[in-house]
Amino acid sequence: MNSSPAGASVFKDIQKLSFDYVPEKLVHREPQMKRLRTLFRPVVDSNFSQNALITGSVGTGKTHLSKIFSSDLGKMAQDKGKYIEHVLVNCRQYYTEDMVLLKIISKFQPHFPDRGFSVPEKLEVLRKQIDKSKCHLLIVLDEVDALLKKSGSNLIYTFTRFDEEVPGIKASLSLILISQHDVFPLMDAASLSTFKRTNVVAMDKYNGEELKDILMERVELAFYPGAVPEDSTGLIADIASESGDARFGIELLMNSGMLADEERVEEITPEHVRLAKAETFRTITEEKLAELDKGKKVALLAIARKMKKSAYINTGDAEDSYAVVCEELGEKKRGHTQFWKYIKDLDALGFIDTKISGEGVVGKTTLISLSEIPAGQLEEILEREIGGSE
Ligand SMILES: Nc1ncnc2c1ncn2[C@@H]1O[C@H](COP(=O)(O)OP(=O)(O)OP(=O)(O)O)[C@@H](O)[C@H]1O
Ligand SMILES: [Mg+2]
Structure with a gap:
């Protein structure tokens, strides 16, 4: 194998492998995307609020799907002369009603004080902000099980009834919940009665072929041509298909690339992949042990x-x-x-x-x-x- 010149790298743009990067394309998720569009079409076309739940195990593209869908919905609305805003809250980070509301309010008012307002007062502030900006707000509560476990389902109940409290007013708020786990057992009877329980978008684990397609797309974005031969991509997909987790596959791809760089070679070999697998498991274990x-x-x-x-x-x-x-x-x-x-x-x-x-x-x-x-x-x-x- 050829050695690459000093300072050279297999990576053309390593940032494309970071967890913050959200490619516009979501490979193999068209059915789920279509279902969300169908569910939310009445929000765009008529005076309607909607709620839905996205579920699926780790790394199946739930967060990614919700990000793409939310901004698509905004564009769809714009084309029809309607204004839809969205805000995504990660409930593992913001796990109390106060924190979630503050995060949503700060979308409209970045310096809203984090003390001095009760939950009902914050809800009132939010209502006024939505009215004032004349938007329909889509709230995405990601990893919502954290909020439900910590603070119960009151806030979800309030959000699903948001428009009923002020009769005659336009539909102003829609909700998407995201969770790896079944969240309905965590919700009380009142919230269950208002949440549309059939609006579930299921994200199955990816199989080896699907993972290979996802990885090939990233390879093209992040690596120089020829740096990742197809059998190496295939091996990564095979390894990741045990868990069906795209995040693990992408991490493995990045770590394999780093090993190739360490050896100053121009190509990721299956042996780099195997080594990266052992190291990646080790890192995951180390992180878990530290906690x-x-x-x-x-x-x-x-x-x-x-x-x-x-x-x-x-x-x-x-x-x-x-x-x-x-x-x-x-x-x-x-x-x-x-x-x-x-x-x-x-x-x-x-x-x-x-x-x-x-x-x-x-x-x-x-x-x-x-x-x-x-x-x-x-x-x-x-x-x-x-x-x-x-
Ligand atoms: N179909 C896909 N096409 C391209 N990239 C994908 C696809 N599915 C997942 N990914 C990528 O895999 C990584 C994990 O996806 P994401 O964060 O959406 O998973 P998740 O289902 O929210 O996982 P978790 O339950 O751990 O939060 C992200 O980097 C995402 O961009
Ligand atoms: Mg996620």
Whole structure:
């Protein structure tokens, strides 16, 4: 393979691989786009408010679709002499009614004070702003499960009834909710009765072929011609198709490119892709581990150490190892009940797997195993994490 000159790169425009970049084209999502257009056509054509829910697992293009659709809707309206504004709120960042309303209001009034107004007062301000600007406002609540879990469904109820409170006034507010999970169980009866539950736009996981098309589009935007041979793109698509997650595919593409740059070669090879896969998993794991509280980190370190020599350990072994690790780190050793809780939590978070030992083993016990990451790597990351957090 050819070496590229010093300072050269496979990337023509790496920014096209960043998470903030939203290409105008959304490959393989025409049916969903069409359905949204159909649902919202009456908002453009007549005096109508609408609400809808977009669902689908991680990286299936929900946020991307909503961004493209919202600005398309604005343009469609403009062509018909109507004014539709939109605002997108990420409820993982803005998870209380106050925060969500403030974010929406700041669309109209960027310096609106963040204190001193109650929720009903903020709603009144919003109503006046919409009236004054003579627009119809489309509110997109992304990752809405965070808001629902933290603050309940009152705000959604209010938004879906927004126009009923002032009879005779034009339809002024529409709503799109986005979530990976089924959000209807999180909504109370009143909100469910006003939210149109059949207006669901489902985003299936992408298959390998679809991912390949999505990736090829990015390759063209971000890389020099010839830098990503088709079999490398195919391999990335195959790897990402296990989760059906386009974001993971794009991340893998970028990391593979960086490895090629490190080696100063002009082309991404399948071996770069395989290496990038291992590294990307590691980064994801590291990020998840960093978020654990110290108690769980110590418990997981104890498990990782015991696990280096065996496929399974039982909870007794894990607890013995935990005592040793606590002693070594000068950490307070928590009791059996708390340690058991750590195990349950680590299982729920996906760091370990647990199962009850089968027949033939004296006295049933819980067996622990690691699925995703080698014990040695886990140990190394955790030792660094725990050391760093003091
Ligand atoms: N069909 C597609 N065509 C082009 N790019 C896509 C497509 N689907 C997803 N992407 C890209 O993949 C990445 C993830 O998409 P997006 O953020 O919309 O996923 P999401 O469903 O909102 O995921 P999450 O549930 O994690 O929020 C983005 O960079 C997006 O631009
Ligand atoms: Mg999203």
